[in-house]
Every structure is written in structure tokens, then in C-alpha cells.
Amino acid sequence: MADDSFPARPAIAASQLNQLRRLLTELLPANAFYTKKISQAGVPATVASLHEFSEKFPFTTKQEIDEDQRAHPPYGTNLTFPLDRYTRFHQTSGTTGAPLRWLDTPESWNWMVESWTEVFRAAGATASDRVFFAFSFGPFIGFWLAFEAAQRIGCLCIPGGGLSSTARLRVMIDNGATILCCTPTYALRLTEVAAEENIDLRAACVKTIIVAGEPGGSIPALRARLEKLWRGARIFDHHGMTETGPVTHECPRQPGVLHVLEPAYFAEVIEPASGKPLAAGQTGELVLTTLGRIGSPLLRYRTGDLVKPIHQPSTINHQPCPCGRHTLALEGGVLGRVDDLIIARGVNIFPSAVEDIIRACGDVAEYQVTVSDARSLTELSVQIEPTTSCADPSGVVKRLEKAFEVAFTLRVPVTAVAHGTLPRFEMKAKRWSKRG
Template sequence: MIAPPATVAEFSARVPFTTKADLVADQAAHPPYGTDLTYPIARYTRCHQTSGTRGAPLRWLDTPESWEVMVDDWVELLGVAGIGPGDRILFAFSFGPFLGFWLGFEAGQKVGALCFPGGGMSSPLRLRVLLENSCSVLCCTPTYALRLAEVAAAEGLDLNRSQVRTIIVAGEPGGSLPATRQRLETAWRGARVFDHHGMTETGPVTFENPAIPGHLRLFENSFLAEVIDPGTGKPQTIGETGELVLTTLRRIGSPLLRYRTGDLVRARTAPNNSLLFEGGILGRVDDMVVVRGINVYPAALDEIIRAVPEAGEYRVTFDTRGALTELNLELEASDAVAKEVARRLQRALGLRISVTAVSAQSLPRFEHKAHRWQRR
């Protein structure tokens, strides 16, 4: 019998990476759930599914034990966010097959909060539910929180009446970026933003560390984390940007070993030696665009745009068909604001990026994960 790895270093040296492509191929070869199952199918009671926006969706099964482990992680998250009995939480997401805020809804009940499901509702209806029921917590993506504030203004709904004091955001980068947080807190009359991230395949992964703003903390009881160079697969040192790799420790019904998440992070060490990610999730490995030799990440662009108060919704188009990648930005703003954004982009990134002013409400809006970047 082969002896198991004795150290983390030996584990990393001996165990190969798992990729999403591996999981997709396994489920295609062994439909519908693949072979990454610890128990007979009869033991599983939950099935969730990835969104499929980056290829074939994955179906992910959980036993009651694995599900409860993830709910307990969310209970810890809510406790750190100061949420408990007496709070009223609106979960403004579709309650579709992806994992989303299903765990958060059950955790909210477990901590004694009154929970409102927002699936199947229009944005104006969600706002009315939030205001009429004096909800104190809003759970959604950063983009959708901004969208709700925009809809409130259009519908004549006064957010000064809102009792929301905490907005828990997830699903896309932004919740740990200062400019995005400031815009959210201004739009929601001083409500505090609390960032979190997770994946259907892994469950909840990180939550905000209130003692160190702008950093996400790993659920260290649930994961072994590594940060690697996306190109070489070699370990990155603390402070370097790299791809997050996770091994699940407690979600054993469908375990993952050294799973390449595709999420870009910059690891730091807290004073108590816990692992933190500075700036939250910085973007996706496959979202990075190289423009004239410079790596451009969507989160970096978003941070620059959100820092200009008059800048509205935007869309980025990039063209990789020529010898050099071209990046163009459409922005709901005046010509003067568009020029200011272009100036800030050049100063921060060292690139001249075309910024075109377009009329208000002319660009798409998103209720869940935003898809602002388009390839030609």
C-alpha cells in the first residue's frame, strides 16, 4: 500500500491538479453526475449546478452531512457580519439550480433571522418587499445592489426609508474594492458592505475580515489553499498575484483535490497567521486581457471607473484578431466624464483606452453576475 503524504509540501508534489475541464469530461463520460462521488447515489439529497456561462454546466451533489458543513460556514459568516435574531434578510437572487444564496438562506434561519426569498420577482417588487418589511440585510451581487438603487430612483422609491444596514455581496469581484464599496455604501445610505465568495463546486470559500478591511479570510477548517502561477503551476510567494487552488476538507460527499478555481488572488498573512486575500477576488485567469504587454484585469478597470462618481454603467469590448489587442470602453456619462475616466485609466494602467460616452440607460443591466466584457 502506498503511504499517504506526510506533509502539505509532499501532498502538493504528489497530487496532480484537478481542473474544471476534468470535471466536465468526467460528467460527460459518466452522465449525469460523473464519478466524483464518495457514496452510493441514494446517500445524496441535494443537487446544484453551475451557471454554464463558461462552458458546459457542472452538476454537484451533496449529502445531508456535506450540506450541513457548508451551512455552518455560512452561520460563521453571518456571525462575523453581526447578523442574528431580529434581522430581516432579503435574498435578491433567482433561487435557481446554482448554489447561490441557498446556503445563506438556511443559515439565516439558523441564526434566528427572518428570511425573505426574492426569486421570481422584478426589481421594483424586490425593492417593495425590502422597504415594506423593513429588511436590515440585503444579499446579492455588487452589480445588482447598484442596479436596485438605480431602479429605486427611477420608481420614486426613497432609499432613505430603507432599514438596510448590511449588504452581503458575492458572485463577482468588487465587494472588497474601495471604490465599489464606497459607491454601494453611498447608494444605500451608509449600509456596510460585507464581501464573500464561493463556488458551486467548493461551497463558501471566504468571508470578509472586518478587522482588516478589503481582505477576505479563508474558511480554514474547510479548505487547504494554495496560490500558484497560472502559467507554470508553481507556488507563488506571499504578496504575489496568482490562481487560487483548493482542496476541500469537510465537503466529503463530492471531494476536490487541488482544484484550480480560476480565481485570481493576492495572499497575505494576518497577525494570527490566518490566510487573507488582499482586495478579495481580483478577477478570473481567463478574464485577463494582455494589451500592449500589460495585463489588464476586469476588477482593476472596475475600481478605476467606480472611483468617478458621475460614471454610470459601462461595457468593455476587446478585439484580439489583429497583431495587437484593442480595448474599447462605452460609458454612460457625459463627454467630460468619459475623458476623465480615460485620463485615469492611462495614469493607472499606462494605456490609452478609447472611452466613448453613451446615453443613460443604453447599456445592459444585470440582476446577477455581470457580463460587461465582450470579445469581438
């Protein structure tokens, strides 16, 4: 039975509009970046409805933020308050360009921590859980937010920064960690290390693995493999960005479906080329307005994330998700990035589709994909590193080549390399490269 304690759609929309009006009041004229942007767009500083906001206010892009920070180093002009009000610094990973720097006030930080507690609660976390954080605590925002959110719930928080993978496994087991937070790739890597070091994962108490940083958490084949290797632990997907904070959590009733953390955000899905809104069931770009991050806000930010809404918010007043939520639900999680799309011989290919095929094939520990442009034709080739238990690497190669041909109607050459040849990743995996 669905939980009927969640706010209905009209209440969510009313809260979003109230927060948006407050945000605009705080921004203008204090925030130089948005004061200039809104003035140049010729739009009113007040909004009558969320629809009017979507119709009239311009998008914000990563390029704009980057150019602003270059012109006004080091933090740019997207600051609503004097610099001495800010107490937190973080930056993006820089995987798609130069890192963006982000400052937060205590109030904005608290808003994001509260949003992260919703991720943990949706995953079923309680004060009795012990959470292991299998990552180094660098300048990337998600680590710190997740740690503080787990503390706020009352969990025992176990940091894994500065430890080897072997040491992390032993600390996790010795302390009886029940929840593991890491990237999907690193969750796989830990099982590989456990096998190499003869560490029996049956001794682990992990019941939930919260994954983020990559689309893998919503890829069915990868989820199934992780759940098998981790002895039935539930995989729980989540995604966020340094620019926005935590954005989604997985539906407790529908694996592979992500709920946007509304009303903390106002979310839209647009056609990337035209910027026009898309209907439910169509794949488009996620656009977010951070309603509570007043110190360093984003209005209609083009995230670059490709998603497929199951329902548009305006259509779900009386059709809640099976879990009871009325928030925007995204089928398949984050499907990829707008700039990730590869068109090979007329076939649209996303990295997530390639990974799903590889993981479904089995017996693959790691892989790398090369995209080459020769004679004006885009070609893919794949290197795989079979697992140590794989008895027939050539058979895996043949199965994969056949699976790619069936899925994409084109030939993708696959070669097997020796164990330990391909790189391993703790953070976001970089498995795709371009040549030519």
C-alpha cells in the same frame, strides 16, 4: 483589540490534516474518479503532512470534471456514495463553459451550511436581523446555502425570487430588512431603480450588504459608491463556488481583505503557469481542497481565482490578523480570473482594475468593454451609460480616457450612450466581450 478566541495556526493545521486523512479514507476505493486519479499519479493513499499532500498529490481541474461528466452523464464518477445517498442537486452558472453538475449528501450539505453561517457571523449577523435575498432561486448553490445558514442563525429570511426590482425594494422596506444579499452589480441596480421610481432609500433599514458573485465587493471605488448610495450600509464581501461551497468572508477589521474559511478548506496559492507555490505578497491562483464535502470532494482544485495572500499560513503562527483570526488572508479579495487577464500593447489589464477606474470617476450607471484583436494588436474600447443626474456626459468621457491613460499608459476610447441602452444584471454581470 483583536479577538483571541479564534484557533491558532497549529490547531488549524492539525484539524486540516485530520480531516484530510479522514477524507482520503472515505474516498478510496469508493470514489471512482479519485481512486483512478490517485492510482495513475502513483501517490500513496495516506499522507504524513499537509506539505507532503501539496508536494505529491496532483491538481484537479475544471476540465477534468467536465470531461468526466461528459463521459459518464449526467453526474460523472466523482461520487463517494451510492446515488440514493444524495439529496441535493446544483450546477454552476456556466459563465466559463458548460455547467458542471454537483450532488450533495445531507452531511456534505450541512458542512457547507455551517461554513456559510461563519460568513454571516463575521458580518455581524444575529437572530435579530432580517435578511432579504434579492435573487431568483435557481439551481445555483449559493442562494440556497445562504438562505439556510441565515435560518440556522435565527434570522428572519425574506425571499425575493420572482419579484421585479421595484417589488423587491418595497418588500425590503416594508419588512424592515437589515441585511441585503445580492451581487455588487445588483446592489447598484436597486439604487438606480429606487431613483427611477421615487423610492426613498432613507426608509430602508439595511445596515449590511453581503455581496458575492463578482470581484466588485473588494473594489474600493465600487464599495464607496455602494455605501454612499445605501446611506452608509456596510459592504461585506464574500466568495464561493458551486464546486467548493462558500470559501471566504471579509475581515471585520480590514475592508477588502478576505479570510479563507479554514479549517474547512486546505488552501494553497500557486503560480498558474508552473504550479509552484508562491510566497506571501505574490499574486497567484487559489487552490482548494474541500475537507468536509466528502460526498463530492475536490482535492487540490485549481479554482482559476487570482488572489494575493497577505501571509502564507506557515508564517502567521504568532501574527494574527487585527481581527484575531489566524486564517489565510487575501488582500483585495478575488482580483480576477486566471483567464481574465488582457494584455493590450504589452500592458497587463484585469477587469477589476478597469471597474475601479470607472467607479472612481463617478456619474456612470453602467458600462461595457469590448476587446478587439486587429492587426495582431489587442485594443480596448469602453461604452458608458451616464447616470440620469449626470450634467456633463462628455466631461465624464474625457475624465475616463485620461484616467485610463494614466493607469495603463495607453489610449482607451470611451463613448457615452443614452440612458437605458446597456443591459442590466441580477446575476453575474457580463460586461466584457471580444471581437475579431
